[in-house]
Amino acid sequence: MTTYEVRSHTERLRNRVFSVVTDAIEMPGGEVVDRDYLVHVGAVGVVALDADGRVALVRQYRPAVRQVLWELPAGLIDVPGESLVDAAARELAEEVDLVAARWDLLADVHPSPGCSNERIRLFLAREIGPVPPEERHERTHEEAELELHWVDLDTAVTMALSGEITNAACVVGVLAAAQSKLRGFDTLRPASAAT
Template identity: 65%
Template structure:
């Protein structure tokens, strides 16, 4: 763990894996607090994810509506998915998800934001990219969607309208809220805040 001079180092005295799955592992760490006490902390160790704010030439963002069983309802989201292909670079993973979920490719990809959606309970880091110069994937090359993805809906929404939806509570998915707000801010700054797609991960 990285610390700055004078900062307490939260030493892990013991670690217990409670559950090991394909996407995440549930862990209990016993860590040393600043006053010397040892306290347990439960969290999810997650493999990570990518998301894509895909903007077309008309300034519309590509959103999907997908059922999420944990919350028991359909949410507005970005094309997104797990970092679960060995050796795959994150920009390539984002383009793969854009193709699989929205039948689109992109001629330009930049890094928009990085976020920890639930740092009090999970190690998950989502890297969100901005994709432009969109084109349709030919029909014969499109991904066959299954399970919840078979029912997803793909919609293009004006970026400013998507911001309004986020502020109104219509969009609650963390990556989607952060992505559309960041994209609108970057657009208003003439894209100056964008980073290269292969920029180092935080931390």
Template identity: 65%
Template structure:
């Protein structure tokens, strides 16, 4: 089956605009000539970092997430909201700010659309290895939810088991853990350059 319809956007209506995302409705030409409204979030994008140390432990942070009203185990992550900042640099910055770590090696692990039925958000996940603490002169003040971050290391296989048991439900974290375990089992082969 070949797909040839272009799904042309005939008009766009902004419903909400905030610092992280916009809510829009696109009027989209459908096969057969009908035009249908499609609501979605236009997101700035983000990165995540699956940081695995030399002992095979993955660094996770526990952070409060208000929309789901709970604390969640996640990989360090952040918004692509600084104009011109390259994604590998953003990943390194988030790793330093949230986990107080520097990676000697950073590889591209995977790209993920978090909820393509209602958002255009795309997160790029990096694999960080050869970890060391940030320099003693590094200073970063955490605010709001980040003020109470808990940073912990888990055996990578144990973290995968936590995901499969429903104890880790953050989508990019689950995908990142599974991908990291897969490439580890393949001898760290199949990674793309950051």
């Protein structure tokens, strides 16, 4: 396989979620070209499946697409030293006031590898219960309007395949959960599996 040697790496912009960089990369044949992309902190997402076979979905406004999208409870890996499964549990509690007693690794996804190195680790959360009212997170900004919708997993699959769900992590999570369920959840990896 061809080796694409990075000749230089230049950071153009940085914020708390991502940076924009330019790499000068040697292509097959020797030509050196510039490629711009985002270096992202990474994220986690949760397919929370209740005892009735329903998945927890939210509707969230996304400025980049100027739409309210169907999504999984999800968020950034932005707490130093926090494990990925702990980040997922935190996001589940913060976004939809839920906790889970059982966690499994469902999938790892690069949602936009043509322009970003972002990686999202998706977990399957089961044995769901509520966060006690006195321990609930106060949501702000776009998250202030998040509302939990329990959707039958088969219905969510139809929503993903029909284009009603377009968020990449949500599509992958819903389809992976449905396929895993069909296989008796035998293909799941431990929540603590290495990245």
